[in-house]
Amino acid sequence: MRKFLTVLAALATLGLSGCGYNAIQTNDEQVKSSWSEVVNQYQRRADLVPNLVNSVKGFAQQEKDVLLGVTNARAKVGSVQATPDVVNDPGALQKFQAAQGELSGALSRLLVVTENYPQLKSDALFKDLMSQLEGTENRITVARNRYIKAVQEYNVGVRTFPNNLTAMIFGYKEKANFSVANEGEISTAPKVDFNPTPAPAK
């Protein structure tokens, strides 16, 4: 304890900003705020799902498994806690990402199925929901990219000399980032095996 205090006093005399303490604070805050934006946009998507499911149900009741898949994936997303602490715990972030990825997969299966229902596709409500979903997916992408950048900046700051000494003393660790492996999983569309009717030319 005494040793710690001595070190602290020495640091204070040097001026904390010189050791990157303030930079670490700034970056930490940036990571937090960009994470909450990510969660916010994912939440927005989750809120859309029930409406989307209901609107599809009206036209395509026989697609029970797909609809059920979406509903279950949505429930799973709800059960994963997206607290601000997730950014400090790679395991929790993995879990969060896996749940969101599953929902992405289920949603894209649903969208493939809707191709077979021209009436549904021309429904005004469904159209609005679809454009909202597209917009939300885009916002998620933007928010994730900003989070990735913020975490990179923070991690580089925590690992470079002399800031790493400051980080060590104050217990700032590297933060978890979205992983490339899952990135690939999420971005590939799932295979659906029934004979799809050729999509109408746009």
Added chain:
Amino acid sequence: MRLVQAGLLALLLFCCGAPAFADVAVPALTGRVVDQTGTLSSSEQSELSGKLADFEKRKGSQIGVLIVPTTEPETIAQFSIRVAEAWKLGRSKVDDGAILLVAKNDRKLRIEVGNGLEGALTDATTRRIIDEIIAPRFKTGDFAGGIKAGAERMMKIIDGEPLSPPPEPSEWRADTALFDQLFEYAPFLLFGAFIGGAFLRQMLGRLLGSLVAGGLVMAAVWLIVSSVIAGAICGLAAFFITLIGDSALSTGGSSGRSGSSGGGWSSGSSSSSSSSGGFSGGGGSFSGGGASGSW
């Protein structure tokens, strides 16, 4: 291990978000309408940017129109958010900017909406503007008409939503009126700063006296011109004048004066000019709202 991690990080950087070299560069913001394809005639361009400028005067929202040949290899959404981040249309903190982007050879278009306008120009609304107003005209080859109709509809929709009133002269773009006002009071302020500064220095000692003098001048200027920046500059000048003291009075006076009128103020572009030269984004932020479409 570190090396592997660094490698992974680099890979990650490469895969997500970091623009590769092959990406289309974001065009310079030369005006409210930037056309890299020669689609619009110069009269059409100036008419449209005049309308957008009037709209900004009235509402405060900045709308930009950008026509590029292609956004490949990026998707239009990726390119669009980069443009939005570079141009920063819309007022800072209000974030009421929007961009109508057309990638002519890709046959794709997008309306990118700033955070503050997402309530008015919702995803569904922008989608409908694209599908119902712009795309049909583009299909017939009427690009100018489609862009004009789309931009006008965007303005109408924004009009339906209460926004905060148009900006007062912002701190970053002082217009000359502000300094005319300041110069009216300048002798007064300088005189007050000298006398008061000397008095305060006697009373409170050099450093504290200077600090108080600077603070008082800053507050006074801020009240008169209602610009924090101008206040801070004059306050700093007063602080140093008082600090340096009587010995440098004669030179301090002139340097203090230039401190309050120089400092790069003239380079600030005025927001009221409707010409393409003086247009710049107000610092609005975007987070990917809007919709894309094709024709």
